[in-house]
Amino acid sequence: MESVFVYWDNSNIFHEAQRLAAEREEGPDARYLVRINFDAMLRLAHAGREVRHAVAVGSVPPEMRQLWNRLESRGMEVTLVDRGSPERGEQEMPDRILQLRMLEDALDNNGDPGIAVLLTGDGAGYLEGGGFHRTLERMHRRGWRVEVLSWEHSCNQRMRAWAQSNGLFVALDGFYEAVTFVEPSKPGYRLNIGRDSAPLDLSQRPLSPIRLTE
Numbered sequence: 001m002e003s004v005f006v007y008w009d010n011s012n013i014f015h016e017a018q019r020l021a022a023e024r025e026e027g028p029d030a031r032y033l034v035r036i037n038f039d040a041m042l043r044l045a046h047a048g049r050e051v052r053h054a055v056a057v058g059s060v061p062p063e064m065r066q067l068w069n070r071l072e073s074r075g076m077e078v079t080l081v082d083r084g085s086p087e088r089g090e091q092e093m094p095d096r097i098l099q100l101r102m103l104e105d106a107l108d109n110n111g112d113p114g115i116a117v118l119l120t121g122d123g124a125g126y127l128e129g130g131g132f133h134r135t136l137e138r139m140h141r142r143g144w145r146v147e148v149l150s151w152e153h154s155c156n157q158r159m160r161a162w163a164q165s166n167g168l169f170v171a172l173d174g175f176y177e178a179v180t181f182v183e184p185s186k187p188g189y190r191l192n193i194g195r196d197s198a199p200l201d202l203s204q205r206p207l208s209p210i211r212l213t214e
Helices: 010-023 038-046 062-073 092-108 131-141 157-166 172-179
Strands: 004-009 034-036 051-059 077-081 115-119 145-150 168-171 180-182
Touching: 004 010, 004 038, 004 092, 010 034, 010 051, 010 115, 010 145, 010 172, 010 180, 038 051, 038 062, 038 115, 038 172, 051 062, 051 092, 062 077, 077 092, 092 115, 092 131, 115 131, 131 145, 131 157, 145 157, 157 168, 168 172, 172 180
Parallel strands: 004 051, 004 115, 051 077, 115 145, 145 168
Antiparallel strands: 034 180
């Protein structure tokens, strides 16, 4: 079985989960109380397959540090960016870091490609020759299989169509209750009792077909 390489753009995944929480009306202020279940999202990404490398890029609010530590304890490389830094674009730097890791893996595993699993819906930069979509194309031309995991309502349509034609697109919407949870509201705010994550059913998760060797 080919190894999986996970690339996780947490800012994109989280911000779009916030929008979906508001659309689903999960109680008062759900947009600000919804959280990503990191463990479940990682399991959804690798789906029980061997992980050779996993990288996540996110932001550095102190309350998230414990969650990031849990991912690091599972062997994931975590890079945190200060979104408030004036000399860095809010999303440009995290995107470039993740794309660099993807290209490094493609070079380091030249001749032994794996399955690139990308968690983002961001297809910006394609027409300028950059961005996640272009990076996936470069990897695919070198024998990598690709899977894009994203929210249906926010995934770049060009990147989604390309993934569906050349690899696999997995809509996170069908796993929303399992990969997110809603925190209860704090005292003094409108009452929201919160929601725990549902069990993750990986039987509903499509997989790239196994490549047959000659």
